[in-house]
Amino acid sequence: MSSPWRPWMQRALQLAALGSGRTSPNPLVGCVVLDAAGQLVGEGFHQRAGTPHAEVHALRQAGQRARGGTAVVTLEPCCHHGRTPPCTEALLRAGVARVVVAMRDPDPRVAGQGLAQLREAGVEVVEEVCEAEARTLNRGFLHRVEQGRPLGLLKWAMSLDGRTALPNGSSQWISGPDARAWVHRLRAQCDAVIVGGGTVRADNPLLTSRGQRTPEPLRVVISRSLDLPQQAQLWDQTLAPTLVVHGYDAPAAARFRLDALGVERLVLERCEPLELLEALGQRGCNQALWECGPELAAAALQQGCVQQVAAVLAPKLLGGTPARTPLGDLGFVDVNQAVPWPTTRLQQLGDDCLLELSL
Incomplete structure (x- = not known):
């Protein structure tokens, strides 16, 4: 059965692809934010390593309209401090009620911990929406992390x-x-x-x-x-x-x-x-x-x-x-x-x- 989140995830994947060739060593990531009524209020993609992640761009665009809404992200949000702060913290501060992800991040610093952190905070998490497409998009990133x-x-x-x-x-x-x-x-x-x-x-x-x-x-x-x-x-x-x-x-x-x-x-x-x-x-x-x-x-x-x-x-x-x-x-x-x-x-x-x- 097709997920109702699939069309939004496909849009997020399109956004992620806009960063192709510019994000290494990071993956390609896209995000759309819907308000509580299911209307699109924000979108963004990771543009370059060291710059804000996709979730941050989308949440900034959404502003207060993200509260009680849904974030649709092509990759599990990061939960560690790197060159930028954790995206899980940004999502929690924005007050989203639901996070939909295409795939988990294989990076050992994340690897399911980002989703666990969101669930522990009471956020509904939906996984594996358009996972195959997301893995194809980030095949290079996955290969480097795993091999x-x-x-x-x-x-x-x-x-x-x-x-x-x-x-x-x-x-x-x-x-x-x-x-x-x-x-x-x-x-x-x-x-x-x-x-x-x-x-x-x-x-x-x-x-x-x-x-x-x-x-x-x-x-x-x-x-x-x-x-x-x-x-x-x-x-x-x-x-x-x-x-x-x-x-x-x-x-x-x-x-x-x-x-x-x-x-x-x-x-x-x-x-x-x-x-x-x-x-x-x-x-x-x-x-x-x-x-x-x-x-x-x-x-x-x-x-x-x-x-x-x-x-x-x-x-x-x-x-x-x-x-x-x-x-x-x-x-x-x-x-x-x-x-x-x-x-x-x-x-x-x-x-x-x-x-x-x-x-």
Whole structure:
């Protein structure tokens, strides 16, 4: 049986999505407040970490009309002091009679305690309204809290015959302008965009959302040996920050060159995808986008660092036996070892086709 609160929760979820790409390490949260008669009197969403939460925005808008009313929130209200005061206290001060939530917050500092606090104060609590939608919206946040590392997205563009570049390395542009605009939107939803040294050498990428997100996602280059060009768009950090990840045996001269450019470096023992994502998780990254070459992409898949794949298929035939493909060797010796990924979306992007898969 459908909950009578579902339409309001769907509105709260729409509001929550407005903060996409801007709230990490926090989740996306939306809230609507109804008065005692069930009329909408306030709404809000969490806009950025360190700023007021969704409940606070909605309650401020509602004012005294919230007393005796209902707060519909996409995530369990927090009950701990962080950079902002607890939302449970704000709800209690506002005098709401009921709180409707989509899902509990898995953060150990909350984890049901926020709802318990509300119930103990006599507030009616309704749970699990549009829970599946809420979990999908905050999949990155949930993955980081539960696994200790960001959700991994792997994206590539390829020709109809499965090529990502010609034998001579030429790859711009396989996809059309609509697909490239989609990539900029995708980056805006992520906290980090990851490439390897080979991509920097071959493509000299910019890796920004082209202004669709402020601040821009962290641009990450993983290179054990720091075999990187002295000049690259990524070294100019006026648009977006760059982090270079390397091993302990990277040459001192290459380290000094990056330091002189003001590029942040991170030394990792193994300098592998899983180790990198664990480090990004500690920095509060909820979602990371792999835009790398075939060998790094294969390593990321093998180490469980990819939960979603997005492949743009362009209606072009590039040919060439040694031409580059999206993935390196995954170690399969039998076709049946390749497990099918469930398709979540098929979309037209101008002349190109987008196929999205998700574990």
